[in-house]
Amino acid sequence: MDKVDRLGWAAGVSFNAYGLRIGVRVSDSSVFDRVCGFLPPGWKAVGSPVVDRLYSIRVGGEGPRPGMRRFNILYLDGGWIFRSLDLDEALEYFETNLHNWVALYAHRRVFVHAGVVGWRGKAVVIPGHSLCGKTTLVAELVRAGATYYSDEFAVLDAQGRAHPFPRPLGVREQGEVIQTRCSIEELGGVAGAKPLPVRMVVFSQYKQGASWRPRQLSEGQGVLALLNHARAVRLRPENTLAAMRQVARRSTMLRGARGEAREAAQFILDYLDNTLS
Amino acid sequence: MIMEDQTAPKARKEGILIQELSDEVLVYDLESHKAHCLNKAAAAIWEHCDGTNSIRDIALAMGSDLNAQADEAVVWHALDQLGKASLLEQRIPQPDGKPRLSRRELMRKAGIAAMIAIPVVTSILAPKALASATSCGSPCTPASAECVAIPNCTFCPSTGPNAGRCAMF
CATH class of the missing domain: 3.40.50 (Rossmann fold)
Known part of the structure; x- marks a missing residue:
């Protein structure tokens, strides 16, 4: 987890959805609002940074050399679970994974x-x-x-x-x-x-x-x-x-x-x- | 020494959840993760499988419960289904080795009026707790409508270069 923590994160939120505490952070604050649009309906931000599950989204884009592109990488807790050159695809995977996890472990629903x-x-x-x-x-x-x-x-x-x-x-x-x-x-x-x-x-x-x-x-x-x-x-x-x-x-x-x-x-x-x- | 009566079936009570509905009983097997729906006749027979009632006793009790005629062939038919569903402590072999009657044969024998007393056990295997709801293990086409049943599938993107194809990771 430390290795992922050290990657540098620009924005994030801890939230509660169906009794589960989840965190999400992104490396580029300009995509944060878009990411929030993929959170489960009815989510509520909470103050505590302690969460059951933490998603980290490292936004890709242009690489250091011309013609080189970086992957958009989705991390779950300490390891990556998905990468794609297409940010929309990565965000869709994030939504699918998050919603299905909530569906499996939601409290009282x-x-x-x-x-x-x-x-x-x-x-x-x-x-x-x-x-x-x-x-x-x-x-x-x-x-x-x-x-x-x-x-x-x-x-x-x-x-x-x-x-x-x-x-x-x-x-x-x-x-x-x-x-x-x-x-x-x-x-x-x-x-x-x-x-x-x-x-x-x-x-x-x-x-x-x-x-x-x-x-x-x-x-x-x-x-x-x-x-x-x-x-x-x-x-x-x-x-x-x-x-x-x-x-x-x-x-x-x-x-x-x-x-x-x-x-x-x-x-x-x-x-x-x-x-x- | 008391010999256990081999023709006194005993309903399984361990490792299952039972939900009683208006006319049926639903049983969930916590070991096999199968769910079974017992219609009224099957439920009545299962209830009387206490390890002491003989097949004849069960037939009489079932007839009385359902206010219908029930012979031993009907009970054997139910026991066959209950045994296959692992809802009996042990499966009971029919003593004379005769093949059991199918539901169709039972209906023919008993007549349409007795249809209500034909025991039926319907079973499904509960879906696995998959991490993905909408995905498939091959190029996604409308023909593969049951795509969640294909193993090793994690995600089927609707956008990006892999749109419409399953991305397996």
């Missing part, structure tokens, strides 16, 4: 890989692996008037409520892999601030030409399907199961292939209006 929106005081959770069309469905629901909560993690508490994790959406064009960051304001939506009780869980997979005819899952089948997307079930199975049980008891859980997101989004909102009012 259960993280599920899922999109979340709010509708008239109820939360809809849309679990799914990457590329299953989760963000597309979240974006469509937001365009239809739902409140944005997350496109990456459903953050659940012991009562089965979903808390906001409103990072910018990672939108992919159809057939593309590369994501473009899109703020919720650009979509014309608003981000939620208060936790909402989960009333619907939708397991959907995009399939070209499919029409949306979901089937309802039993409580137990729904919990099993949710567990498949939980981040820390092996580390904290008791908390994870308890939160999911609360979600399952109060939610309608649906599974099915969907075609265009608009059809599924309208179905979800109509269902919430008609059956859960």
Whole structure:
């Protein structure tokens, strides 16, 4: 750690996120504000320099000789974990690593890989692996008037409520892999601030030409399907199961292939209006 | 000397977490990290596996619990599934060596009316605590939708020269 400490750091912050103390420092103060944009939503700066995990970002750029470039290097505690000539790539890795660590070790919260929106005081959770069309469905629901909560993690508490994790959406064009960051304001939506009780869980997979005819899952089948997307079930199975049980008891859980997101989004909102009012 | 009754199955109670739902029971195995969902019939049978009840006792108790007819073939079917899921202290071999009936054969034998009493155990392997949520182990294409299942993957950048490809470090 001493070796990394001696590299020289221009700016930094200790912060608290979901009960975890994390530090981040950068070698170039001009990128500090950008780095802060990658911290977990809801982070709060703390005065103490004592942290559970310390990230250090050494910004690269032009080298000492013409045509020579220095790597952007990400250190975790005492060793480097990633380097790239592209700063954006390094910062994206930093965000992925940080958010996933928070998802694994967050105190009193259960993280599920899922999109979340709010509708008239109820939360809809849309679990799914990457590329299953989760963000597309979240974006469509937001365009239809739902409140944005997350496109990456459903953050659940012991009562089965979903808390906001409103990072910018990672939108992919159809057939593309590369994501473009899109703020919720650009979509014309608003981000939620208060936790909402989960009333619907939708397991959907995009399939070209499919029409949306979901089937309802039993409580137990729904919990099993949710567990498949939980981040820390092996580390904290008791908390994870308890939160999911609360979600399952109060939610309608649906599974099915969907075609265009608009059809599924309208179905979800109509269902919430008609059956859960 | 008291001989242990080989046809009195005993439910495993150590190293598992149990969550009771309205009509089902969820069991999490802390050793194998598998989660199992027992439907009402399977849960009723599992509950009566106390190491003293015979197969016949369990069938009678299950029938009474569910208010449905249940014969020993149904219990054997459940024991087979519970044994495979490691939810019994030890797997119980069927004495006469007859192959156990599949769910389809049971339904055919019992009739549709008895479907409610067909025990079903559904299992999943809990996902590993990966450090990465969105990544894959090969060039990232929409075809590899299940990319998190590919091992040795750490990160799939969406920007920079490696965009759309998994960067393995």
